[in-house]
Amino acid sequence: MKRLVWLWVLALGAGGCATMSPERGHAELGALVHERVAVSTGWERGPPANEAVREQVRALLRDGLSSEEAVRIALVNSPGLQGAYESLGISQAELVEAGLLSNPALGVSVGVPGLGVELSLVQGLFDLFVLPARRGIAQQRFDADVQRTAHEALAVVAQTREAYASVQAAQMLLRYQAQLVAVFEASAELARMQYEAGNIPELDLSILRTAWQEARVGLAREELALVQQRERMNRLLGLWGDNTEWTVGEPLPEPAGAAPEFTRLERLAMRRRLDLDAARKDVALLERSVALARSTRFIGTVDVGVGAEREGGGLRVTGPSLVLELPVFNQRQALIGGLEARQRQAERRLTQLAVDARSEVRQHGAELRTARHLVEHYAKVLLPLRRRVLEQSQLQYNAMVLSPFQLLEARRDEVRTYREYVETLRDYWTAHIALENAVGGRLTDDDTEAAR
Amino acid sequence: MSADTKGWSRRRLLVASGLGVAGGSLLAAAEARARPDTERALPPGRPGQDYTPVVVPNGSKLPWKLVDGVKVFHLVAEEVEHTFAPGLQARCWGYNGRVHGPLIEAVEGDRVRFYVTNRLPAPTTVHWHGLLLPNGMDGVGGLNQRAIAPGETFQYEFTLRQSGTLMYHSHHDEMTQIALGMVGLFIVHPREAPRGPKVDRDFAFMLHEWKLDPGAKRPNPNEMTDFNLLTLNGKAFPGTAPMVVRTGQRVRIRLGNLGPMDHHPIHLHGYQFRITETDGGRVPESAQWRDTTVLVPVGSTRTVEFVADVPGDWAMHCHMTHHVMNQMGHGMPNLIGLKPEGFDEKVRALLPDYMTMGHTGMGEMEEMGMPVPANSIPMVGGQGRYGGITMGGMFTVLKVRDGLTSYNDPGWYENPSSTLSQLAERAALTRDGIDVDANPGVVDDVDA
Numbered sequence: 001m002k003r004l005v006w007l008w009v010l011a012l013g014a015g016g017c018a019t020m021s022p023e024r025g026h027a028e029l030g031a032l033v034h035e036r037v038a039v040s041t042g043w044e045r046g047p048p049a050n051e052a053v054r055e056q057v058r059a060l061l062r063d064g065l066s067s068e069e070a071v072r073i074a075l076v077n078s079p080g081l082q083g084a085y086e087s088l089g090i091s092q093a094e095l096v097e098a099g100l101l102s103n104p105a106l107g108v109s110v111g112v113p114g115l116g117v118e119l120s121l122v123q124g125l126f127d128l129f130v131l132p133a134r135r136g137i138a139q140q141r142f143d144a145d146v147q148r149t150a151h152e153a154l155a156v157v158a159q160t161r162e163a164y165a166s167v168q169a170a171q172m173l174l175r176y177q178a179q180l181v182a183v184f185e186a187s188a189e190l191a192r193m194q195y196e197a198g199n200i201p202e203l204d205l206s207i208l209r210t211a212w213q214e215a216r217v218g219l220a221r222e223e224l225a226l227v228q229q230r231e232r233m234n235r236l237l238g239l240w241g242d243n244t245e246w247t248v249g250e251p252l253p254e255p256a257g258a259a260p261e262f263t264r265l266e267r268l269a270m271r272r273r274l275d276l277d278a279a280r281k282d283v284a285l286l287e288r289s290v291a292l293a294r295s296t297r298f299i300g301t302v303d304v305g306v307g308a309e310r311e312g313g314g315l316r317v318t319g320p321s322l323v324l325e326l327p328v329f330n331q332r333q334a335l336i337g338g339l340e341a342r343q344r345q346a347e348r349r350l351t352q353l354a355v356d357a358r359s360e361v362r363q364h365g366a367e368l369r370t371a372r373h374l375v376e377h378y379a380k381v382l383l384p385l386r387r388r389v390l391e392q393s394q395l396q397y398n399a400m401v402l403s404p405f406q407l408l409e410a411r412r413d414e415v416r417t418y419r420e421y422v423e424t425l426r427d428y429w430t431a432h433i434a435l436e437n438a439v440g441g442r443l444t445d446d447d448t449e450a451a452r
Numbered sequence: 453m454s455a456d457t458k459g460w461s462r463r464r465l466l467v468a469s470g471l472g473v474a475g476g477s478l479l480a481a482a483e484a485r486a487r488p489d490t491e492r493a494l495p496p497g498r499p500g501q502d503y504t505p506v507v508v509p510n511g512s513k514l515p516w517k518l519v520d521g522v523k524v525f526h527l528v529a530e531e532v533e534h535t536f537a538p539g540l541q542a543r544c545w546g547y548n549g550r551v552h553g554p555l556i557e558a559v560e561g562d563r564v565r566f567y568v569t570n571r572l573p574a575p576t577t578v579h580w581h582g583l584l585l586p587n588g589m590d591g592v593g594g595l596n597q598r599a600i601a602p603g604e605t606f607q608y609e610f611t612l613r614q615s616g617t618l619m620y621h622s623h624h625d626e627m628t629q630i631a632l633g634m635v636g637l638f639i640v641h642p643r644e645a646p647r648g649p650k651v652d653r654d655f656a657f658m659l660h661e662w663k664l665d666p667g668a669k670r671p672n673p674n675e676m677t678d679f680n681l682l683t684l685n686g687k688a689f690p691g692t693a694p695m696v697v698r699t700g701q702r703v704r705i706r707l708g709n710l711g712p713m714d715h716h717p718i719h720l721h722g723y724q725f726r727i728t729e730t731d732g733g734r735v736p737e738s739a740q741w742r743d744t745t746v747l748v749p750v751g752s753t754r755t756v757e758f759v760a761d762v763p764g765d766w767a768m769h770c771h772m773t774h775h776v777m778n779q780m781g782h783g784m785p786n787l788i789g790l791k792p793e794g795f796d797e798k799v800r801a802l803l804p805d806y807m808t809m810g811h812t813g814m815g816e817m818e819e820m821g822m823p824v825p826a827n828s829i830p831m832v833g834g835q836g837r838y839g840g841i842t843m844g845g846m847f848t849v850l851k852v853r854d855g856l857t858s859y860n861d862p863g864w865y866e867n868p869s870s871t872l873s874q875l876a877e878r879a880a881l882t883r884d885g886i887d888v889d890a891n892p893g894v895v896d897d898v899d900a
Contacts, residue, residue, distance in 0.1 A: 182801070189795055190787075190790075199790075395666075401779065401780065403785050408802075
């Protein structure tokens, strides 16, 4: 009996440290995210924390929202991301579960004629043998889940940055479209005055009025596009009510610094991407699962028990019991086969993910290079040329060589080029953000360099 | 030149060459006409003695020297930097560094020899426009001669058998070379002083038209209709020099037109003139009309004469209103009658330097002073004694003054106040019963 008790203590000791600690997974996730994008995550739990988060969000929303502020809000306030953080709790529960021994069974039976009482305590010992391995596997799975959730958080960071750039672009495009409308309106207005002075037929007036009204259709579309981009931000940032009144003051920035070095980015992505790492862990833990299943294939369940029986005659009998499963029919071949298939599946998934990641890096890299080239072409060549065309048109107009309509046309063409420039700039930032996300953080492997 | 005169000249030439043997003079004349290069010329006519040299406002003349009794000239066809008016320069094609080519001045009966050197990047020829000469000297590329290749020098030689206002121009790729300025005047004075009054001031003008976009530096020879630069001796007003005349002098104005496409009705203020010459020669007095406007067709010359007996600053210009505009755009919308004040402010949000122009006409252009493209001149504008002159292009001034001692520009004419239109005085309005606020109406012209 004493030995049995000792065995119990051992079993409890093995399983007892596996208690729930919800902060742990999130702290690891926070560290992974911070290391890559230098922004803190926050897991909203309970009413006091809620209030603190709300206050933080309100403060960040005040006086113009920057891209970085938007990311900070998303990481602490995105309902979707908060939901993902909670899944870490579920994952951790599974980890704890994996470290627990199956409960012992207490049996009581009463023999009626002599009123003999038989007590037995039975504990399955198989768990005890495989517990450390199983816990190791569960820990690995948990780590992989943390990485996957951190990867999700990084995706939200990327989506937020992209949405922010889209809002910036939509605002600029709207402003330029309004200018286009004003240019068309000026032409129509001049034609109206001409018509009223009797100088042109109604046809000419109608043509110019039509162009103006068509431009206004474009303006309505741009207004809606801005609303759409703002609502995307609101969803990502988990904003509603008064909190949706935020403003974005800054225009889309021009590319700063030198163009990123692309040669090492694929390798960097392989090293740094959390989803890849999680998939690698999946493969490894399935390997371990297969190994564990193989090593225990001839071990059936072992139930160890102790029984105490008081017979009717007052005789007390106490003695151990052992029930051994004989793995004659089921040697876990099905389990092992399934696990092996899942292992191969995980390997394929890892390969696919790696191929995709490399391809994403190359594609977004190419997009970035082209967009950057075009942005520079617009900024250094096309826009100065358009300005020059307008200046010269004004001079030709002053000399009464060009008509005011032609002068307005030159202005219109300039605005159109500015709109194309904004679209190119937006493409640049979209590619930049997508590339960062594909690489798993910033575009250098210098860890001391702060994120953009 | 009338048939009579021509016959007279012919006779004189034959006498001078010693071919007028007894009898058969008509036959001899016919043979001479068939082989004009065998004719011998008269002794070279001398300026100041045999003729009074013409005056070429803004222009130049071709120098010559005598070699064995022949007047020898040298024309060099080449690219020329030319100033149309202050602020407007262009790369044209001309002769001897000038646009247009220098005026050639000679005398009927002269033997003339021209060396023509081609320094252009293209072949060229010279055609002696209106001159009577041997066919091989007529200068039509391909027809009468091989074109003068770049770098080559050709020789033309003939005897001047007529007098009058004649011209010369390239006759190879005319569309390009004439449009770029390769034209000039060729004045042949009569060997003997003509009957009738002597002319004191003899002006010669070449009319031309160009397309030169503001800001461009070379006339566009491909233009067919929209010419925007109209010139007298290669100058557009306010770049044109005035004609200066002493009161009472007899004035001759020779006009030649080698512009690409347009005829020009040249109108002179203050006088009636007589058209005394066409490029066929002298118009018999009995056929001369009094006129104030002379139409100078493309490829023709016209000469007018009058006595400048009223002092003042008298305008002379082409009467096509768009020919007295400089470099105006031809797609300008009609903005007359617009009131664009509020509109201008709105547009300035898009174009800070915007201002609606032309809603009261083009007159305001003259003093607007807005920045215009480099190398361009305002559509109109030169300052006169009483303000801006709303003219450009083919416009110049005949300045008639009493007691001149020099033909330098005498400045603006000071009109005696009694002969100057001025603001009407209230007393005069009252005296004459004029109510400026009333409409005096009209008298309907109805047949009784």
